[in-house]
Amino acid sequence: MTLQFLRRLSLPFFSLSLVLAAALPSRAELFEAHDFTLPNGLQVVVIPNHRAPIVTQMVWYKTGAADEPTGKSGIAHFLEHLMFRGTKTVTPGAFSRIVAQNGGRDNAFTTHDYTAYFQNVAADRLDMVMKLESDRMANLVISDKVVEPEREVIIEERRMRIGNSPAALFDEQLETSLFLHHPYRIPTIGWENEMHRLTTQDALDFYHRWYAPNNAVLVISGDVTTEQVKTLATKYYGPIPRRAVPQRQRVEEPAKVASARLTMKNPRVTQINWSRQYLAPSYRVGDTKYAYALQVLAEVLGGSAASPLYKGLVIDRTLATSAGASYDPNMFDLATFGFSATLKNGVSVDDFEAALDGIVKQALEGGITAEQVDRAKQRMMSNAVYARDSVAGPARIVGMALALGRSLNDIQSWPDKIGAVTLNDVRAAAQSILHDDTAITGILMPGPTS
Amino acid sequence: MKGVVRLAALLVPVVLLALPAHAVTIEEVKTAQGITAWLVEDHSVPVVSMDVAFRGGAALDPQDKAGIANFTADLLDEGAGDLDSTAYQSKVEDLSASLTFDVSQDMFAAHMRTLSANATSVFDLLRLSFTAPRFDDAPVARVRAHIIDGLASAEKQPNAIAARLWWKNGFADHPYARSVRGTKESVAGISTDDMRAMMHDRFGKDQMVIGVVGDITPAKLKDMLDSTFGTLPDHAAAGATVETQERAPGEVKVVAMPIPQSVVIFGENGIKRNDPDWYTALVVMNILSSGGLTSRVALEVREQRGLAYSVSASLNPLQHAGVIIGQVGSQNARVAQAIDVIRDVWKRMHDDGPTAKELTDSKTYLTGSFPLSLDSTGQIAATLVSIQFDHLGIDYLNRRAALIDKVTLADAKRVAKRLLDPAMLSFVVVGSPENLQGAQRVIPGG
Structure with missing residues (x-):
């Protein structure tokens, strides 16, 4: 599950809660997108949409929290905040002020794998935001004077999102069991003890190591033409020199040979929250041939009102108040497949697990039908048309995919690839990852803190 | 710094950036059955979105039935007509549509999104929700428990506690002091007869506000609105919420x-x-x-x-x-x-x-x-x-x-x-x- 940390709260784009239905796939067959690369290596994508005179600019850096040096957890996200704190020509805080003065909105977010910055503006302000965004790609200037209070800000962000939330604290602990060695085990926002010690130099080191035109993707979506974007991108981003950027090579996750059960009690929890997670292939790593079938599997098992998890556990047997499956292959390294549920009060974990195990066992032993698979595929493919119903949405889908090293073709072929998934593929995918002898089960329950 | 001046120069002259009028053209549509809607016709994507709101929300709930509007909204996609809960929701999913209902203090709202090819079927599901909700025992019990669990959970959430208390301090006995979801006790005491009466009293055509956008013509929309909402009463019977003012005590x-x-x-x-x-x-x-x-x-x-x-x-x-x-x-x-x-x-x-x-x-x-x-x-x-x-x-x-x-x-x-x-x-x-x-x-x- 990818947690996104935003510079500013209140954007509806990304939900921090577990996605109970199947993870949102990239849906893109239907929007027109063109790409080209500047001589300095900056990849540029244009997604024309002339419904309204507005545009979205996004810059995606191919780096995130999983690329942080040991002991510097949180520095990728801290740098994202500091990118608003001044350049050689823009004073601290002026970036967002200038965007706002031009009637625009801006924000940024960080995950384990990428860091993205965006502005939504009237189409005639595109020139202005491209000038601003390109400026901070190469000219960041920060000092302790702005870094010190901003460090307090990110620690307050951690207190708000994690420290105040038993569920979020527990999720952090679960991730450390799921990933034995890979940096996905470290929270994107950072461990608090390390965040207190992050310095101006740490941020600048990360910036100089990873932020370069040849390690970024520029996406412009909205009321523009490819020619316009070529001219502006060449003018503003073109002069930024290419720089040597290290290979994104994270440590490899060793084989998992044991399962684990984590429990946490907290007096502020009122219902048992149960989850089980398995390591799974992403689009890029592991048994990638299953990346599409696993999306269909999640949709079949938990993505609909008639799905075995929802109908079986919530409606028919009334053991849970919510239940679902989640899978998101949009990771640079290994992904996770998971089940989660909120147990009905009075239901024991043993009774719930017996029922869930039964459903999963049935799925593994041929219980999934061709009709279930076809319905799931149909829903997933039909929903792809809604991706065209906005300017900002396609920019996020395309930007994320390219930042993860995928291509426009990969995105465009998503509906075909989903359409080609067979019942046998879904069964084989389920059998390849749903191994309870290496699963991580989490049980967050009411009770006094120990 | 001279660079700041350079960037600031981009801001002059200050111009209004509002969309030109042609970008969003709103047409008023009036149906034979006396329903009025605003339509923005846009055929660039084969999608139709509609929001329907009835004036009057949780603030109209009687004190001892607080949360009734919210409870009802949660049940409107849990079965209607011949379709039980699972059949109804499966049909919405198979049509790749979304139909949701929610309540604020002053409004009861339905949100619909569909592929234009499926619009007729989705409007019909909406008709069933408003005219023939089933309120079957099992979903009623399940949703009631879910709301009560949510209220119990909110009692342990710092943001929810703070907001609840703030509204209570300011609005004392006025409905705005209460949660839209009611209380554990009030929700426990709401019956499906209460819900049917609430719907009959509040869902009059005179209280309806409708916005539609996307791949649909005015003629088709008129037909859809009449077949969906034509049988609703012309006038709602429900009373009005009294005027109030928060009495911020400065504490x-x-x-x-x-x-x-x-x-x-x-x-x-x-x-x-x-x-x-x-x-x-x-x-x-x-x-x-x-x-x-x-x-x-x-x-x-x-x-x-x-x-x-x-x-x-x-x-x-x-x-x-x-x-x-x-x-x-x-x-x-x-x-x-x-x-x-x-x-x-x-x-x-x-x-x-x-x-x-x-x-x-x-x-x-x-x-x-x-x-x-x-x-x-x-x-x-x-x-x-x-x-x-x-x-x-x-x-x-x-x-x-x-x-x-x-x-x-x-x-x-x-x-x-x-x-x-x-x-x-x-x-x-x-x-x-x-x-x-x-x-x-x-x-x-x-």
């Missing part, structure tokens, strides 16, 4: 909880949407506290002092009262300082108003950013409903920029004085705050 109340960050809800009296000073107040509040990271409050609390990640306050215009409500989260050792800074920023705005530059910048932002929210058919449909709900007129999108632009510095100073009173700001703090002067410790009731 600081603390609910003790062992968490690392104190969560604060604060605010005072605001103004209603139909107040002649509305646009001036919108500009003043944008400068003070609702303008994201560039607001004065964010600058002082977050950027300069690092006292919080999130801090903001904005106008919340209800139909029968206006309030300003805000939130901040700050570590226990520094939350008292955050509150002091907020009071101080409030006082300075009250005393001196904004600067001429702040006024200009804010007006440019408010006029320029508005069209950005018209990004999808669903967002435009929601805007059409809110314009009608507030009686702003079908030409509002064209007039809005001028209404904001004509706000003068003198207006802004006058309204800042009228609106903002640091002595009336009331705070509810949930956490373990240190050194908070004059705070009153409370234990929240249900």
